[in-house]
Amino acid sequence: MRISEKDLQRILPGxxxxxxxxxxxxxxxxxxxxxxxxxxxEYHGCNVIRNNVAAGWLFPYVKGKYVFHAHEGRFIRFGKPxxxxxxxxxxxGRWVEAEAKSQDGSQSPEQIERxxxxxxxxxxxxxxxxxxxxxxxxxDILAKEW
Numbered sequence: 001m002r003i004s005e006k007d008l009q010r011i012l013p014g015x016x017x018x019x020x021x022x023x024x025x026x027x028x029x030x031x032x033x034x035x036x037x038x039x040x041x042e043y044h045g046c047n048v049i050r051n052n053v054a055a056g057w058l059f060p061y062v063k064g065k066y067v068f069h070a071h072e073g074r075f076i077r078f079g080k081p082x083x084x085x086x087x088x089x090x091x092x093g094r095w096v097e098a099e100a101k102s103q104d105g106s107q108s109p110e111q112i113e114r115x116x117x118x119x120x121x122x123x124x125x126x127x128x129x130x131x132x133x134x135x136x137x138x139x140d141i142l143a144k145e146w
Contacts, residue, residue: 033129034085034100040134041098044142045091053079082110084125092144095123103129122146 034050041048055077084097097118099111107115107127115125124140126133134141 029102030085030100030105033102036131037098037100037128037134038086040131041086041088041096041141044138046088046096046141048086048088051079051083051085051087053081053083080114082108082112082114084111084114090124090142092142094141094143094146095121096126096141097123098126098128098134101127101129105129 038048038050055075058074058076084099086096086098086100088096088098090096095118097114099107099115101107115127118125124137126137126141128134128137140146
């Protein structure tokens, strides 16, 4: 579901979207949802970080060309598998992780384990498919006491 800038302005009056949220390079169905969630968290005073998790081969660049042989490359991984798309600290110091999913997306086993860990330690983990999902958990995310 794509959320337009106009709809965000209606839901969150006075919100100024960052330039990166206005134009997306990757048109996957989760991108607009994640960007809207990022804007929503920032609008409500959270300090938000976009968290990337990936892995792949890094190949050496030799004499003007890449060398694509596994024995010459190096496998690299960054980010913690299972961690959410958005990491945030609420205005009152509560740890928040928000995972954006498309309408038919589902959590991986690592994400389910991470959700249980975050909640066990007193943080808030939100799986959201739209702004309405964040609004439903607003009380938990912005709680002064937990």
